[in-house]
Amino acid sequence: MDMDGVITQTTEIHTEAWKRMFDDFLQNEYGPDFKPLAIEDYKEFIDGISRFDGVRNFLKSRNIELPEGLEDDDSEKKTVYGLGRRKNHIFLKLLEKRGATKYEDALEMIDYWKKKGMKLAVISASRNCKHILNSVGILDLFDARVDGITQKEENLKGKPEPDIFLRACKLLEVSVGQAIVIEDARAGIRAGKKGQFPLVIGVDRYGDGENLKEAGADMVVGNLCELKGQLI
Numbered sequence: 463m464d465m466d467g468v469i470t471q472t473t474e475i476h477t478e479a480w481k482r483m484f485d486d487f488l489q490n491e492y493g494p495d496f497k498p499l500a501i502e503d504y505k506e507f508i509d510g511i512s513r514f515d516g517v518r519n520f521l522k523s524r525n526i527e528l529p530e531g532l533e534d535d536d537s538e539k540k541t542v543y544g545l546g547r548r549k550n551h552i553f554l555k556l557l558e559k560r561g562a563t564k565y566e567d568a569l570e571m572i573d574y575w576k577k578k579g580m581k582l583a584v585i586s587a588s589r590n591c592k593h594i595l596n597s598v599g600i601l602d603l604f605d606a607r608v609d610g611i612t613q614k615e616e617n618l619k620g621k622p623e624p625d626i627f628l629r630a631c632k633l634l635e636v637s638v639g640q641a642i643v644i645e646d647a648r649a650g651i652r653a654g655k656k657g658q659f660p661l662v663i664g665v666d667r668y669g670d671g672e673n674l675k676e677a678g679a680d681m682v683v684g685n686l687c688e689l690k691g692q693l694i
């Protein structure tokens with residue numbers, strides 16, 4: 463299961479942080495007539511994708527070339543890493559102010575599936591995954607976690623590649639053929655399909671259902687409780 467937008471209500475905070483960072487950057491570059499980051503830009507180029515790939519994807523979509531810079535570039539640097547850090551500063555401030563909340567349907571279904579004997583892994587592109595799960599008190603709920611930190615440490619390819627999901631299967635000691643992917647981001651659905659998971663479920667919290675289907679989702683639900691009695 464993906465975290466942001468499936469288990470925790472953190473998509474809004476990510477979206478706002480990305481928009482503030484990129485709109486500010488674009489305005490500085492192009493002046494008041496700049497074309498702001500739209501929700502479609504977020505969904506297609508950033509959602510579910512690791513922080514620095516998100517920067518790269520969006521810049522590429524606007525034909526903007528910036529130097530990569532260095533991983534420890536500070537947020538003032540006009541580099542891929544600098545912009546990524548800028549966004550993370552804004553994100554952490556917003557998170558501290560508003561706090562993360564859980565989706566109750568996700569919690570209900572996690573409990574339901576666990577009682578049925580299913581193994582559950584939380585997967586996320588986010589390097590803030592552990593911090594967020596901890597802040598809402600559900601860090602220990604899962605049998606495995608593969609997140610943005612794991613991705614960096616183990617040099618895994620990010621979504622839309624399936625590496626994160628495949629790593630989760632290894633940790634859970636299940637084969638791909640026995641596993642189900644639950645995702646709300648187009649990139650996550652694409653990763654599930656690429657990894658040949660037999661069932662890739664899209665979670666449509668914000669009216670992106672058609673696009674999730676187009677990305678390859680086998681089914682789309684608006685509320686995870688719709689899955690009660692369906693998978694096992």
Ligand SMILES: O=P(O)(O)OC[C@H]1O[C@@H](O)[C@H](O)[C@@H](O)[C@@H]1O
Binds near residue numbers: 550589
């Ligand atoms: O910057 P972080 O916390 O490592 O998160 C990386 C990405 O994590 C994904 O889960 C979000 O959908 C993206 O918006 C975010 O950019």
